[in-house]
Amino acid sequence: GENVEQHPSTLSVQEGDSAVIKCTYSDSASNYFPWYKQELGKRPQLIIDIRSNVGEKKDQRIAVTLNKTAKHFSLHITETQPEDSAVYFCAASRRDDKIIFGKGTRLHILP
Amino acid sequence: DTGVSQNPRHKITKRGQNVTFRCDPISEHNRLYWYRQTLGQGPEFLTYFQNEAQLEKSRLLSDRFSAERPKGSFSTLEIQRTEQGDSAMYLCASSLASLAGNEQYFGPGTRLTVT
Numbered sequence: 001g002e003n004v005e006q007h008p009s010t011l012s013v014q015e016g017d018s019a020v021i022k023c024t025y026s027d028s029a030s031n032y033f034p035w036y037k038q039e040l041g042k043r044p045q046l047i048i049d050i051r052s053n054v055g056e057k058k059d060q061r062i063a064v065t066l067n068k069t070a071k072h073f074s075l076h077i078t079e080t081q082p083e084d085s086a087v088y089f090c091a092a093s094r095r096d097d098k099i100i101f102g103k104g105t106r107l108h109i110l111p
Numbered sequence: 112d113t114g115v116s117q118n119p120r121h122k123i124t125k126r127g128q129n130v131t132f133r134c135d136p137i138s139e140h141n142r143l144y145w146y147r148q149t150l151g152q153g154p155e156f157l158t159y160f161q162n163e164a165q166l167e168k169s170r171l172l173s174d175r176f177s178a179e180r181p182k183g184s185f186s187t188l189e190i191q192r193t194e195q196g197d198s199a200m201y202l203c204a205s206s207l208a209s210l211a212g213n214e215q216y217f218g219p220g221t222r223l224t225v226t
Binding site for chain 2: 045
């Protein structure tokens with residue numbers, strides 16, 4: 001079955017700097033890669049996703065890249081702000097199937 | 112609120128008791144998923160439905176767990192003879208299965224504590 005590895009487990013960046021979270025997946029049939037943000041005590045919220053027919057997608061300060069050959073995908077947050085502090089989960093799935101999550105990255109934005 | 116809702120939000124029970132959780136998905140969504148999340152971990156898949164049909168169950172779902180979605184709308188997850196290891200956040204998500212993809216939206220979860 002699918003296995004998603006996520007690094008780093010904790011990341012601290014100065015406010016205004018960029019943050020990068022990297023993930024790998026094992027199932028070559030996976031074709032949908034969402035990213036979720038989870039604040040303490042709250043539900044995971046879908047912040048951006050990418051499908052296997054594109055290599056990059058951007059939404060304001062957030063961008064995701066996908067390398068299908070290497071089975072790597074990454075989340076980039078630019079100009080980080082205090083409200084970006086949260087746990088971020090990468091995930092992978094086949095179309096219309098269950099989502100397999102990574103173990104999460106706790107992002108701290110330092111003042 | 113038109114998002115996914117779950118009830119109750121918190122449940123404390125004694126070991127050996129049965130508990131039942133409810134999930135109401137986004138109204139037009141035909142897929143409903145249950146996940147379990149423990150502290151410091153990502154959500155782990157338990158089971159999912161398309162309409163009223165249960166399409167897949169994880170090996171994590173022992174025979175003490177049962178889920179239903181009788182009319183293809185809300186779903187219930189029952190845990191019989193609860194154990195302390197069942198303590199976790201139980202998350203429900205829903206999606207509209209389509210050619211475009213599988214965007215799943217999560218409910219607030221039910222936090223179960225087994226004492």
